[in-house]
Each structure stands twice: as structure tokens, then as C-alpha cells.
Amino acid sequence: MPVSIYIPGPFRRLTHNREYVSVEGTTVAEVLDAVNARYPGFDMLVYNRERAIPAHINIYVNNQEIHELDGTATALQDGDQLAVIPAVAGGAGAPGNGAVPASAALTPDEVMRYSRHIIMNQVGPGGQRKLRNAKVLVVGAGGLGSPVAIYLALAGVGTIGIVEFDTVDLSNLQRQLLHQTADVGKRKLQSARETLAAYNPHVTIVGHEAPLTSDNAFDIIPQYDIIVNGADNFATRYLVNDAAYLSGKTLVDGSILLFDGQATVFKPGSGCYRCLYPAPPPPGLVPSCAEAGVLGAITGIVGSIQATEVFKQVLDIGEPLVGRLLLVDALTMEFRTMKLRRDPECPLCGEHPTVTTLIDYDQFCGSPPLVAPEPEPAAVGGDS
Amino acid sequence: MAVQVQVTSVIQKVVDGQRQLDAEGLNVAELIDDIERRYPGFRAQLMDEHGQLHRFVNIYLNDEDIRFMQGAATALSDGDCVSILPALAGGCHLP
Ligand SMILES: [Zn+2]
Numbered sequence: 362m363p364v365s366i367y368i369p370g371p372f373r374r375l376t377h378n379r380e381y382v383s384v385e386g387t388t389v390a391e392v393l394d395a396v397n398a399r400y401p402g403f404d405m406l407v408y409n410r411e412r413a414i415p416a417h418i419n420i421y422v423n424n425q426e427i428h429e430l431d432g433t434a435t436a437l438q439d440g441d442q443l444a445v446i447p448a449v450a451g452g453a454g455a456p457g458n459g460a461v462p463a464s465a466a467l468t469p470d471e472v473m474r475y476s477r478h479i480i481m482n483q484v485g486p487g488g489q490r491k492l493r494n495a496k497v498l499v500v501g502a503g504g505l506g507s508p509v510a511i512y513l514a515l516a517g518v519g520t521i522g523i524v525e526f527d528t529v530d531l532s533n534l535q536r537q538l539l540h541q542t543a544d545v546g547k548r549k550l551q552s553a554r555e556t557l558a559a560y561n562p563h564v565t566i567v568g569h570e571a572p573l574t575s576d577n578a579f580d581i582i583p584q585y586d587i588i589v590n591g592a593d594n595f596a597t598r599y600l601v602n603d604a605a606y607l608s609g610k611t612l613v614d615g616s617i618l619l620f621d622g623q624a625t626v627f628k629p630g631s632g633c634y635r636c637l638y639p640a641p642p643p644p645g646l647v648p649s650c651a652e653a654g655v656l657g658a659i660t661g662i663v664g665s666i667q668a669t670e671v672f673k674q675v676l677d678i679g680e681p682l683v684g685r686l687l688l689v690d691a692l693t694m695e696f697r698t699m700k701l702r703r704d705p706e707c708p709l710c711g712e713h714p715t716v717t718t719l720i721d722y723d724q725f726c727g728s729p730p731l732v733a734p735e736p737e738p739a740a741v742g743g744d745s
Numbered sequence: 746m747a748v749q750v751q752v753t754s755v756i757q758k759v760v761d762g763q764r765q766l767d768a769e770g771l772n773v774a775e776l777i778d779d780i781e782r783r784y785p786g787f788r789a790q791l792m793d794e795h796g797q798l799h800r801f802v803n804i805y806l807n808d809e810d811i812r813f814m815q816g817a818a819t820a821l822s823d824g825d826c827v828s829i830l831p832a833l834a835g836g837c838h839l840p
Contacts, residue, residue, distance in 0.1 A: 617833060619754045620754075621753050621754040622833075637803070637832075638801050639801075640800035640801055641832065642799070642802075642832060647755055647801065647832060648755060653754075686830075688828075690753070690764070692764065693764065697808075697828070699803075699808045699809075699810065699830070700808050702810065704812075
């Protein structure tokens with residue numbers, strides 16, 4: 362059946378400057394193949410080496426991103442409209458939801474949806490557009506990642522990346538707001554996508570369904586403006602710290618155990634996680650939440666604080682939690698802040714750095730490497 | 746010197762689950778010795794066998810990290826508050 366496909370400006374040199382191409386196909390994949398048959402090389406623009414759609418390309422079927430549908434297997438009807446929208450580096454290109462230029466005015470629907478934010482003069486329509494253009498990576502869709510991702514989606518942060526390769530377990534439901542009873546056994550990334558799309562279908566969720574490693578961190582982290590750490594182990598925590606610092610990205614850090622929480626913001630040059638804790642505890646010395654337990658609601662407190670710090674960074678308002686470590690004690694309900702300094706001896710951000718590239722973090726932390734479960738072909742995982 | 750000591754998360758289990766206790770000492774090392782006398786095993790949470798402070802536990806005098814002061818030799822005054830804070834891994838499941 363004939364389907365029309367919109368070709369973005371940067372790709373039109375292939376299509377002899379045609380803005381729309383009409384081809385036959387019953388699925389998105391068939392249509393992309395048909396375009397490639399007519400304009401060889403198109404493949405290279407819309408697929409990565411693993412023949413997945415890379416994170417910087419969104420494909421829409423009648424204004425719905427195919428991640429929210431069945432990916433490239435999405436079935437097409439006669440007369441459907443496809444659009445290929447690449448993220449454009451540097452300012453006024455495609456923002457989070459792809460089809461809208463960064464500078465575009467807010468739609469009436471956006472003005473209504475975000476009115477409680479827009480009405481505050483620290484936000485305003487300009488701030489809301491900044492949120493729409495923001496790209497934030499959330500490492501982990503668990504206890505901390507859940508409230509962070511939900512509040513970012515609710516606020517209209519245009520592009521939310523999620524690194525997660527786990528599946529939903531019954532014991533997650535005591536605290537992980539992204540997942541519900543019916544999601545047990547499902548890929549966490551898929552469950553997160555569905556929850557976030559239900560909360561706000563206008564934001565783009567980019568999935569990275571693999572453990573973050575020294576091999577892929579530099580493919581993922583530089584795509585984002587701000588990184589939020591909700592990692593559940595020390596190896597990933599140090600990896601995210603190092604990769605964010607080496608990529609020049611602001612890192613919003615949070616951690617929880619028992620009734621306690623910690624949160625801080627690391628901006629390159631103002632100290633890092635290694636300045637705070639120069640070395641990880643030997644395995645087994647500091648128990649995990651699985652071993653020691655954690656209050657479900659503390660994840661909401663610390664995650665909400667992390668989300669708040671992201672908004673402040675994007676909007677450039679208030680005093681960021683930089684150079685301060687916030688401690689939350691749910692039992693006494695005391696919030697205290699400690700001074701956090703850049704350590705001149707820090708091996709990463711100190712005067713004479715010795716960590717200048719990513720290392721083997723499992724070895725550094727003395728822990729066995731994380732192993733991803735077998736990928737399921739049904740799960741559409743963005744790239745990586 | 747009477748000093749108030751605030752203990753976070755996992756270290757509480759070695760001080761009978763207390764979150765706060767009073768202790769004495771002219772400096773941080775003496776303070777740790779004082780608590781160790783009452784709660785054997787406390788010191789091992791903070792220091793290795795050579796008396797070197799662990800790098801994954803931070804000790805704050807009021808709101809300042811003692812690593813940026815004189816470490817375990819940092820002097821204490823009456824009424825000071827010392828906080829002991831281990832690194833937390835965060836999210837939740839893998840050990
Ligand atoms: Zn540092």
C-alpha cells in the first residue's frame with residue numbers, strides 16, 4: 362500500500378531534494394527498505410551497525426513515535442504518513458519530540474498541561490521550552506530512577522534516556538513506581554516506557570537496554586545534557602561518575618539504604634564522587650538494599666530531590682546542590698548538608714589526574730561483572 | 746571533650762542501633778577509641794588494622810570532612826557534632 366514518508370533536510374541530498382517520497386510497504390521496516398531501494402545509502406542514515414534505529418533518529422507514524430508502537434515492525438495502513446526526524450546538534454534543531462523546532466511556541470495543549478509550572482515566573486514559557494529541549498539520562502529504572510523519570514516526564518523534559526537491562530521482579534514493587542503488578546517478568550525498560558508514555562505521551566523515551574560499561578558509556582552519556590545516577594552498585598556508580606566528568610556533564614547523584622539517603626550534584630570542576638568517596642568499600646562490607654533493606658518512600662524523597670536538581674539545572678534557577686552533600690534521615694526526619702570539596706589529590710578531577718579514561722570498574726570495586734540477561738527480540742530497546 | 750556523634754545507616758548496627766551517642770576525646774582518633782571501648786567492632790568500620798581511615802567512610806566535624814582538616818588528628822571542642830557516613834550504593838538489588 363502506498364505510504365508517504367517525510368525526508369528531513371539533512372537527508373534530502375539522497376532523495377534529490379525531495380521532501381516527501383511515496384513508496385509501498387506494510388510495515389515501517391518495509392517502507393525504509395523501499396526508500397533504500399530507490400535511494401541507496403538511505404539505510405546508512407536510519408540504521409546503526411546492529412540494524413537498529415539509533416538514538417538520535419525518531420521515526421513517526423502519523424505523529425506517534427514508533428517506540429510507542431511496534432518499532433520498525435509497526436504495521437501501516439493505506440495513506441499513513443511517516444516522518445524521519447534526526448536530532449540536530451546545536452540549538453535550534455529537533456528537540457525531544459522531534460517534529461517541533463526548539464524555538465517553536467508552546468502549543469495550547471502544552472500551555473494547559475504545564476500551566477502550574479509556566480505560571481511561575483522562574484519557569485514561564487521560555488523555561489518550559491528549555492525543559493522541552495532538555496536531554497536527561499537516567500541510569501537505572503529502579504527505586505531512584507522511577508521517581509526521577511516520572512517527574513521529568515510529567516514536567517515535559519523532551520528527551521529522557523534510560524539505561525536499564527533488568528526485568529521487573531515482585532520484590533521491586535515495594536518502591537519502584539515505574540512498575541506495577543502486571544509488569545512482573547517484563548523488561549523494566551519496556552515497563553518504564555509504557556508507564557511514562559501513559560503519564561506524558563509527548564516526551565521521547567530513549568532506551569539503552571544494556572548494562573552501562575566502559576565500552577558503551579561514551580556512546581551514551583555524551584548524547585545528554587544532564588546525567589542522573591540511580592545505579593544500584595558501586596561499579597556503575599564510579600563508572601557513571603568518571604564518564605560524566607570526562608564528558609563534561611553535570612551529574613545528579615543519589616543513593617539510599619535502610620532509612621537513609623544521600624544526594625548531591627557534581628559539576629565538572631566542583632568535585633566528583635571520587636572526591637567524596639575515594640574508593641569503594643570492599644565487596645560485602647556495605648550491604649546492598651537486598652541484604653539490608655530500604656524504606657520504599659525514601660526512594661521517592663531522594664529521587665524527587667534529584668529531579669528537582671535537574672529542573673534547577675535546566676532552568677538555571679536557585680542554588681544547586683553543588684559542593685554540598687544532602688543527608689536525609691527518615692527516622693528523625695532530619696535533613697543536613699555537609700560540605701563537599703574538590704580534592705586536589707583526586708585521581709579523576711584533581712590537579713594531577715591519573716584516571717584519564719574509563720577503567721575496569723568491576724576490578725576496581727572487586728565485584729563480579731554485571732551480566733545482561735539474554736536479549737528478547739520482542740523488546741524494542743532504542744539503540745545499544 | 747563531650748561530643749555528639751551521629752551515626753548513619755549500616756554503622757548503627759555496631760552501636761546497638763543508636764543513631765546518636767555521646768562520646769569523649771581530644772581528637773577524632775580518641776573519640777573513636779572511646780566508642781570502641783563501649784562498642785567493640787566500631788573501629789573496624791572506620792579504620793583498617795593500621796589505623797588508616799577507610800576511604801569509603803567519611804567523617805565530618807560539624808559540616809566539614811576531616812580529610813580536609815587533620816584527619817584522625819583533627820581536634821575536637823566541647824559541643825562539636827561528629828557525623829559518620831559510609832558510601833551507599835543506592836538503587837537496589839545487586840550486592
Ligand atoms: Zn574528584
